[in-house]
Amino acid sequence: MTRKTLHLPVAAQPSIQSLVDIAKRGEERGYERAWVPETWGRDVVTVLTRIATETDEIGIGPSIANVYSRSPALLGQTAATLQEVSDGRLRLGIGPSGPAVIEGWHGADFDRPLRRTREYLEIVRAVTSGETLYYDGDIFSLAGFRLRCDPPETSIPVDVAGMGPKSVELAGRFADGWHAIVFTPEGMRERLEDLERGIDLGDRERDDVRVTLSLTTCALEDGERARDLARQHLAFYVGAMGTYYRESLARQGYEEEANDIAAAWSSGDHERACSLIPEDLLDDLGVAGTPDRARAELEKFEAIDGVDSLAIGFPRGATTEEIEATIDVLAPGR
Template identity: 65%
Template sequence: MTDGGPTRDVFLPVAAQPSIDTLVDFAREAEGLGYERAWVPETWGRDAVTTLTAIAERTEDIGIGTSIANVYSRSPALIGQTAATLQEVSDGRLRVGLGPSGPAVVEGWHGVEYGNPLRRTRETIDIVRLVLSGDPVEYDGDIFQLSGLRLRCDPPDTLPGIDAAGMGPKSVELAGRFADGWHALMLTREGLRDRLADLRRGAELGDRDPESLRVTLSLPCIALDERERARELARNHLAFYVGAMGTFYREALERQGYEDEAIEIASEWANGNQEAALAAISDELLDDLGIAGTPDECRERYADWESIDGVDAVSVSFPRGAEPDEISATMRALAPE
């Protein structure tokens, strides 16, 4: 973990945007505002690799990263090739975020069986490192067996860090044991502290220094003069993820003391009662998982998250329904000083 206070990153919108140019403009605005890195998600919209390439070509200094590239839709060797290429395109500004995603995306969109997510993530990290080393890739794992080839271009002079995403104890322990860092999401401040203990335990199991691992928190943020609009966007975002994106998000809330609300949100959403699902989200839950309100109150509450010991970067993330002007307004309101 790095010395000093955490940096401020930006997690570009997961929802569809008008164009690639819109996403590039967000990244350029973030660069001008002093954000450290622009993370690009990948679900079932524009792919992260093409988007990051466009951003890398049209920015100068801001870091770039995948958050999160899933470990099912590309082979580990292809992820390694892609990381080497993006590191070249960006002149060394890449950080790789990997994770298993969930059945809704992996099976429902990619048509790939979702199984052994922890083992697959661990083997993917291993193989990506081998590819990036430039050495022959010899690997005999439970899932992947590779032999005989090496990267056909020069490996990067500076190797990109490889982070793993996770919400549960075992997935965070895996990040501590095998990755260079951890991407945290859907966590309260207390829940984050619990998972940081899992990260440290994983580092110890891997005989690694926990202080060497980089922790990036994706924090849902929406800062608008119209407070109720900000709160509505945040509620919609949370209800969608708990209700529509599989069990992982619901289970994450249950572990953190919100079992009744998590079950009610998921149940109402599954039954087509979206308004009831939104109504099940208390102000306490909404504020425990992110910041939504006026610019002044969001700036004040953002500082509470930055003060958590062990967090290296707090990434400003946006509700899926936010309009481009609302995303820009939030970036400006929470820009590094």
């Protein structure tokens, strides 16, 4: 059975408590984990700490912590601390993010993202194991230090996010899991072939790697409102978040639509960008509509062989009440 987790809203919320309350509702409804995104709003560490201290069972994790804004050793320290705070409930998601955020917000060069991700993965594992760190990589050379505190009693799985063939192969070869976002069912099946290739190259077993697909979902009695919110969310990602999502959609057979949406958004015509998202694309990339329709749409993603977990996410424009309604409708066992 496919697990269900929550992908907390990427859009700004009224307060940290709002995010904590969403996670608590997820715990009450049986979701396995609360993933917290980090873009240019509240930092993920503080939010995860609050969630950990105000919940009892639900797992926590960043999806994703980028591999540019914190050093790999600091990210390892942070992971070890969050594992302690949460009593062993952390699963770490890392990845390069994209040049729009890394260069425009953090002021760092978006250099060698795949190599950098691999080195972060290796260094974080070394730090959290408690061993003395001796690392000689292409990007990082570190030596002589180890955690001053005891390492976590429960080891921390480290997942890698990626959309392109090589990044997914890297996840299969080295990571404990792969995080996918903005994928159609057919696009997921194609990328899972890259994951399998990475698993083979790493001489690993398929059970060693957990696949999590994040979905934009909105289940409301007002089905048209739900679909409008999902359409606005998708237009923003394709039009405003750099080239990664547009290129990913193009690889999945929607090149013309992706380019037209991005062109309309960049010209400032956001309404037209939303209108350029056809019904079939909306249904291919997310779950939106009335409760009955949303549950039915979710089944096609649950049926993808190789997806272990669906992360239920929410449109940027959704209200707290609409988020809560969607959590309830799509909860495990419903």
